[in-house]
Amino acid sequence: MAKYEYTEMKDTRSGFGDGLLEAGKRNDNVVALCADLTGSLKMDAFKDAFPDRFIQAGIAEANMMGVAAGLTIGGKIPFTGTFANFSTGRVYDQIRQSIAYSGKNVKIAASHAGLTLGEDGATHQILEDIGLMKMLPGMVVINPCDYEQTKAATIAIAEYDGPVYLRFGRPKWPVFTPANQKFEIGKAVTFQEGNDVTIIATGHCVWESLKAAEELESEGLSVEVINIHTIKPLDDEAILKSVAKTGRVVTAEEHQMNGGLGDSVAQLLARNNPTPIEYVAVDDSFGESGKPEELFEKYGLGKSSIVEAVKRVMER
Amino acid sequence: MASIQELENTASQVRRDILRMVHAVNSGHPGGSLGCADYFTALYFEIMNHSSDFTMDGKNEDLCFLSNGHISPVWYSVLARSGYFPISELNTFRKIDSRLQGHPTTHEGLPGIRIASGSLGQGMSAAIGAAMAKKMNHDDKLVYCLHGDGELQEGQIWEAAMFAAHNKVDNLICTVDYNKRQIDGDTDDVLSLGDLRAKFEAFGWEVMEMNGNNMASTVSGLKAAKHLTGKGKPICILMTTEMGAGVDFMMGSHKWHGVAPNDEQLANALGQLTEKEGDY
Numbered sequence: 073m074a075k076y077e078y079t080e081m082k083d084t085r086s087g088f089g090d091g092l093l094e095a096g097k098r099n100d101n102v103v104a105l106c107a108d109l110t111g112s113l114k115m116d117a118f119k120d121a122f123p124d125r126f127i128q129a130g131i132a133e134a135n136m137m138g139v140a141a142g143l144t145i146g147g148k149i150p151f152t153g154t155f156a157n158f159s160t161g162r163v164y165d166q167i168r169q170s171i172a173y174s175g176k177n178v179k180i181a182a183s184h185a186g187l188t189l190g191e192d193g194a195t196h197q198i199l200e201d202i203g204l205m206k207m208l209p210g211m212v213v214i215n216p217c218d219y220e221q222t223k224a225a226t227i228a229i230a231e232y233d234g235p236v237y238l239r240f241g242r243p244k245w246p247v248f249t250p251a252n253q254k255f256e257i258g259k260a261v262t263f264q265e266g267n268d269v270t271i272i273a274t275g276h277c278v279w280e281s282l283k284a285a286e287e288l289e290s291e292g293l294s295v296e297v298i299n300i301h302t303i304k305p306l307d308d309e310a311i312l313k314s315v316a317k318t319g320r321v322v323t324a325e326e327h328q329m330n331g332g333l334g335d336s337v338a339q340l341l342a343r344n345n346p347t348p349i350e351y352v353a354v355d356d357s358f359g360e361s362g363k364p365e366e367l368f369e370k371y372g373l374g375k376s377s378i379v380e381a382v383k384r385v386m387e388r
Numbered sequence: 389m390a391s392i393q394e395l396e397n398t399a400s401q402v403r404r405d406i407l408r409m410v411h412a413v414n415s416g417h418p419g420g421s422l423g424c425a426d427y428f429t430a431l432y433f434e435i436m437n438h439s440s441d442f443t444m445d446g447k448n449e450d451l452c453f454l455s456n457g458h459i460s461p462v463w464y465s466v467l468a469r470s471g472y473f474p475i476s477e478l479n480t481f482r483k484i485d486s487r488l489q490g491h492p493t494t495h496e497g498l499p500g501i502r503i504a505s506g507s508l509g510q511g512m513s514a515a516i517g518a519a520m521a522k523k524m525n526h527d528d529k530l531v532y533c534l535h536g537d538g539e540l541q542e543g544q545i546w547e548a549a550m551f552a553a554h555n556k557v558d559n560l561i562c563t564v565d566y567n568k569r570q571i572d573g574d575t576d577d578v579l580s581l582g583d584l585r586a587k588f589e590a591f592g593w594e595v596m597e598m599n600g601n602n603m604a605s606t607v608s609g610l611k612a613a614k615h616l617t618g619k620g621k622p623i624c625i626l627m628t629t630e631m632g633a634g635v636d637f638m639m640g641s642h643k644w645h646g647v648a649p650n651d652e653q654l655a656n657a658l659g660q661l662t663e664k665e666g667d668y
Contacts, residue, residue, distance in 0.1 A: 103524070124524070125524070127520070127555075129551065130547075130550070130551065130554075132547035132548075132550070132551060134509075134510075134513070134543070134544040134547055135513045135516075135544055135547035135548045135551050136513075137513070138510050138511075138512070138513020138514045138516075138517065138544065138548065139513050139514070139516050139517035139520070139548075139551065140517060141503060141513070141514050141517060142503070142513065142514035142515060142516060142517020142518040142519070142520070142521065143517040143518070143520060143521045144517075144521075145444060145445060145446070145451070145502050145503070145514075145517070145518045145521060146445055146447075146517075146518055146520075146521020146522055146524065146525055146527070147445050147521065147525070148521050148524065150517075165507050165510075166510055166513075166544070168507075169504050169505070169506065169507045169510060170503055170504065170510050170513070170514055173493065173495055173504045174493070174494050174495070174503045174504045175494055175495065176503070
C-alpha cells in the first residue's frame with residue numbers, strides 16, 4: 073500500500089533555498105550566513121529578497137559558526153550555509169562549544185552531503201556528519217528525502233527553538249512527497265505498509281528503498297518502508313511498532329555504517345526488541361569521483377543493494 | 389560614578405576573591421584573572437551600561453564576552469559583586485552542581501554569561517554576531533570582548549578580525565590581555581605574536597594601547613575606546629598587564645597561569661590585598 077507519487081526530478085538543496093526564502097518571509101528574525109557558496113546552497117533568492125539579513129562570511133567557516141551563535145543572542149534565527157563537510161568536521165569544536173553547549177538557536181544547513189556530491193570526490197563527500205552531529209547533546213539532526221520534504225523541514229526548523237543540523241544534497245533526485253506538507257520534527261513517515269520486513273531509510277536512500285520495495289513486492293514479500301527524516305530525536309515509537317509487526321529490519325543511508333541512522337536504530341532495538349538488522353551504508357570507506365548514480369551502485373547504496381540486504385535479513 | 393579609589397578598593401576585593409576561589413578547590417587560573425581584575429572592575433562598575441537583572445538578549449545594554457574563558461574567577465567575582473548572583477555563590481566555584489563551572493557557560497544558567505568559552509579563539513566571532521544583531525535591532529549599545537594574547541595564536545581570531553573590519557562592526561571593542569605570557573612560557577618563546585598593533589591595523593581595526601593594571605589608565609583608556617566606536621572600524625585595545633598583578637610573588641613569570649596557591653601562599657597573597665568590601 074504505497075503512499076507516495078513521483079512528480080519530477082529536483083535537488084534537495086533547492087528545497088532548502090525555497091524553504092529559507094519562505095521562512096524569511098514568515099519571520100523577520102531569520103537571517104542567513106554563507107561561506108562563499110551562495111549559488112551552490114541556492115541562497116540567492118533569500119539574499120535578493122532580504123539583503124540586510126544576508127551575511128557573506130567568506131571562506132571562514134569557523135568564524136561563521138561563531139557569528140551565527142552571537143546573532144542568536146540578539147534574538148536572530150541564523151541559518152549557516154556551506155557544504156556538509158565544512159558544516160561539521162571543519163568546525164566541530166565551534167559547533168560543540170559556541171552552539172550546542174551554549175544552547176544557541178542556530179540552524180546549520182549542510183549541502184552536498186554524502187557520495188552524491190559526485191565528481192568533486194572524497195575530500196568533499198562527507199559520510200561522517202550524521203554521526204558527528206548526533207553525538208552532540210541537544211542537537212537535532214535532520215536528513216530529508218526529497219525537494220519538498222527539505223523545503224518543509226527548512227520552514228519547520230525556523231520555528232523550532234534550538235540547534236539543528238539540516239543535511240541535504242546536490243543532485244537532482246526524484247520528488248515524491250507532497251508540496252506544502254507539514255513537517256514534524258522527530259516524526260517518522262511511513263510510505264508503504266507491509267508485514268515481512270521494515271526498511272528504515274533516510275535522505276536520498278528513501279527513494280531507492282521505495283524502488284527496492286516495489287521489486288520485492290513483485291516477488292511476493294510484504295515490505296514496510298519508513299522514512300526517518302529526523303535521526304535525532306529518533307521516532308522510537310514508530311520504529312518499535314513496525315518492528316513488532318515485521319521482526320526484521322534493513323536500514324539505508326548515504327553515510328558511514330559507523331555512527332549513522334543504522335546505529336541509532338540498532339541501539340534502540342538492542343535495548344527494546346533485539347531484532348535481525350542489515351545495514352545499507354558505506355562500509356568504513358572514503359568515496360571517490362564519479363556520477364552520483366555510479367557511486368550509489370559502487371558503494372552499495374542503491375536499489376539492488378537494498379534488495380539484497382532484505383533477502384539477507386529474511387534468511388536470518 | 390565611582391571614584392578611582394573606590395574602583396581600586398573593589399579590584400582589591402576581586403583579587404581576594406580570585407585567590408580564595410582557586411585556593412579552595414586547588415585548581416583554576418589565578419595569573420590572568422589577577423591581571424585582568426582592574427579591567428573587569430572598571431568595565432562593570434564604571435564603563436558599561438548594564439543591568440544585573442539579566443536577560444540573554446541584553447537589549448539596550450552593553451554586553452561583555454570573555455573569550456579566554458579560563459580566567460573565569462575574575463569574571464565571576466565581578467559579576468557577583470555587581471549583583472548578578474549572590475556573592476556567597478563564589479564558594480561553589482569548580483565544585484559539583486555549581487553554576488560556576490571551571491570555564492564560563494550558559495548551560496547552568498549563570499546570570500551574566502551569554503555563551504560558553506574555554507576552547508580558545510571563539511569569543512570574537514560570537515561578540516561580532518552579537519554586535520551585528522544590535523545593529524540589526526537598532527540598538528546603539530556596545531559589545532566588549534576580552535582575549536588572551538596567547539589566544540591570538542588561534543586561526544579563528546584572524547578570520548573574525550578580517551570579517552569584523554569588512555563588515556564595519558564599529559560597535560565592538562575587543563581588548564587583548566597583553567601580558568606576553570602563556571602556559572608554556574613567554575609568548576615570544578612559544579609562538580611569537582609579532583607586532584600586534586601593525587597586525588590589527590593591517591586587518592582594518594582601530595588600535596589603541598592601555599595600561600590595564602592602573603585603574604585611572606584603565607578607566608580613561610576604556611572611555612577613549614568608546615569615543616572611537618561608530619566610526620566604521622572595530623576597536624582593538626592592546627592592554628598591557630602583568631600576569632598575577634597585585635601579588636608580588638605571582639608576577640614576573642608564567643608559572644601562576646594555572647596553579648592555585650597553597651595555604652601559606654594564600655596567606656601571604658591576601659596579606660598584600662586589603663579586604664575592602666568583605667570576603668564571601
